[in-house]
Amino acid sequence: MLIKRQAEGIDLPQGSEITPRAVFESRRSFIRQMALGSIASGALLPFSQNAQAQEGGGQKLAARPNTAFVAMDKQTAYKDATSYNNFYEFGTDKADPAKHAGTLKTRPWTVAIEGEVKKPMTLDLDSLMKMAPLEERIYRLRCVEGWSMVIPWIGFSLSELIKKVEPTGNAKYVEFITLNDKKQMPGVYEPILNWPYTEGLRMDEAMHPLALLTFGMYGEVLPNQNGAPVRIVLPWKYGFKSAKSLVKIRFVKEQPKTAWSLYAPQEYGFYSNVNPAVDHPRWSQASERRIGEDGFFNRKRKTLMYNGYTEVAPLYAGMDLKKFF
Template sequence: MLIKRSDGLILPSDITPRAVFESRRGFIKQLAVGGAASAGLIDMASREAFAQGLNPKLAAKLNPAYSALDKQSAYKDATSYNNFYEFGTDKSDPAQYAGTLKPRPWTVSIEGEVKKPMTLDLDALLKLAPLEERVYRLRCVEGWSMVIPWVGYSFSEIIKKVEPTGNAKYVEFISLADKKQMPGVGSRVLNWPYVEGLRIDEANHPLALLTLGMYGETLPNQNGAPVRMVLPWKYGFKSAKSIVKIRFVKEQPRTAWNQAAPAEYGFYSNVNPEVDHPRWSQASERRIGEDGFLARKRKTLMFNGYSDVASMYSGMDLKKFF
């Protein structure tokens, strides 16, 4: 269910604790601020933010129709407890090592079964549609969850621009895989680059968010800078990070985790408390930041509580197509 927020609430960026991490300072050292400024990406106020080890602010209007009322996760939790295997397999690795990622300059190519293929730089992505702030629940397949205010716009805006042909049945998202910037890419835990995919109707659903920021700022490196997807009704690994290519294709993409362990990670990977992972139950979850590991677990909701997506799977056996 999509939950509307009442008017007059303080913005998430005003009430969320702030933290400056050493990895973010490392990111500042890596960033050529002058080059970013010449590209029109940062203004004087944003330069000051960089100097303080912060990410530039993004002007985004809260969309109450797509904002959960749940208590939001602390910024320090959302930016220090992450899955981003390109920087290591431990939850703390991305925050520690992602300072080597250079999110500017950046381009995303959009190609395949489309009438208007294009390559968009970060400026173009930021200006393609009005930015919105949406508060989404995020459920990880490992059994933990967070509530994060994301900034972006529906991926359907991209679909409108490129005009898919009738042959486009799926959308494939390909992440950066650069060993110089991403030390985890040298591991054999996955086949690189990281690939994720959606059926085209899923990609066109208004909840599917092309994401450029969180907590009112541009994305931190460890959270998938500078552009990622956020799909709140699916497990977190479905939301591709640091995207460099988007392809509209005829056949179902061979996604990274589905290739690595097909019995554990299905193509759809919708949040479903009735379909357990082979090694643990999916019936409950632990909300990060709620009184540590001894906190009582929450009951996991079908589609993570976003019941508006259910019509896309009408008639499907969701235990078979997990």
């Protein structure tokens, strides 16, 4: 049963506050989310010191640690990071991606780079991964629904790819287009979003060193449910901006129409920077719960502006961040 009374000093989310309006009534995940949230946290060691506890047994992926990009928070356990996900192509329940993403075939795989570039190309996965040295970066990732994780990702700055394809002066935005295959992705039968899933960035955002073209996590290739074989990770933006299972990167003149902003423009803006001062219309963004660490009945932690990545602030100098949310 749903708990509707709120004890003093305890911030309890309602079921409707953690799902899109079109799907929360049919969700069966509220009880599961309560169970996940109430797991007491352990003293997790960094991946390099606790590899056996963190690894998932997947294919290893070597990368050099980049100490310039290390969140000092305790890392989320691998089992939590790979079993509590949003990936609507495999279902709307947080557990659905881990259950259903085994149907995704990640080899062979190609990514097309096209649009306003001097050097359009289509690359297979191996060629794409060799465009720059792979790095391990430990990033916080904040979900618009109010939960967060800390994950050691593997990839390289998206800017490395952008420089090699040489965008023209007409390229003002970068659009990301993901796989749309009903045979592999049962969730796309549901008309929740306008498939394929699309996302986008302004060119200066895409060129920021934090924007990571990502191939792995926890020392291994990406699990299917986390966006295999290649995705974007944007740690200063809400998680839905980090498009998964990419098949196309397009350089365009006009601001792309993105999946969630098409679904509910009053709720999901194009920029979607983590901003505790701008609430979602149906819940506050001022606080968050760290999966595996903050218990469901524990007080939430305060959300940081730009998720703590304040080095991106100059990208938005002079902008009204309540208007451009």
